[in-house]
Structures are given as C-alpha cells and as structure tokens.
Amino acid sequence: MNAGTPVVVETEDGDSHEFMVTPQMRERSLADLLATHGFPLNTRCGQRGLCRGCEVHLREGKVAVGQNVERAPALVRACQARILERLAVLIPERSRIGHRPQVSDTFRIDIPCAHQPLFEPVPGGRDTAFAVDVGTTTVAVLLVDLVTGGILARRWIQ
Secondary structure, three states, rough: OOEEEEEEEOOOOOOEEEEEEEEEHHHOHHHHHHHHOOOOOOOOOOOOOOOOOEEEEEOOOOOOOOEEEEEEEEEEEEOOOEEEEOEEEEEEEEEEEOOOOOOOOOOOOOOOOOOOOHHHHHHOOOEEEEEEEOOOOOOEEEEEEOOOOEEEOOOOOO
C-alpha cells in the first residue's frame, strides 16, 4: 500500500519540514499542498501563474507544469506545479505570504492631472497628494505633483 509521496520543505532560516502527499492529493498544486501544511505562499494572481509570487526552488525531484516536466534544480511557480515524485523545495522568504509588504511604483496613474482636481489648487503653493494602490499583497505609495502628474517621492518599506 502506498502511504504517499514525501515532500521536504526548507526555509531560508534553515528549518526543514517533511510531509506526505496522499495519492488523492497529487492533483492539487504544490502551492495548495504547501498551504495545507502550514506554508502559505504569495499567490496574489489567483494561482494563474502570472506574478511569480509563489516561486520555489526545486532542489530534488520533478514536477509537472502544464504539459512539461521540470526537474531539479529549477525555479518553479508552485501554483502551476503538480508533484510527480519525492520533492525537496526551498521556499524563499519573498514567496511566503507572511513576508513583509512590498511597495512598488510600477502602477499607472489613470486619473487626469490638473483637469478635474478633487480640490482647488492653492495659488503659489505646491499641490501634492499621495497615490496609494493597495492590492492583495502589494502596497504602492507615491507622492505626486497634482499639477504635472510627476512623481516627487517614493517610500519603500523594508
């Protein structure tokens, strides 16, 4: 009788854990299996394989990613991977859902600048505002000049 497939999980702080995946659970994504066993990953794109938030280092074994097979060593998106045999993975801290928030300035400001301001400009003053994009796992904060639309400052949370 097959008791399951072992999965060894290593974290960057040196911890190592092992769990078994039953044959019935092998169709679930590696991200789902890791979350079930206490290692939730950053799957901010809804597990569509778009964001790379759930990437893990495959150290041993192989996984199916769509119609392809990825063999260790490899960097794989856990949301797209299905286990095929015994695995050993390293979860980078940035891929864990408990990782500190990320701040980015890559979002686009779609509100017209100086055409229809929310409040009247102060004569001779500098009209500024914060642009904040709060996503599932990412927070983007910019200080924006409301007259020109230029970015005056960024704040990175470390």
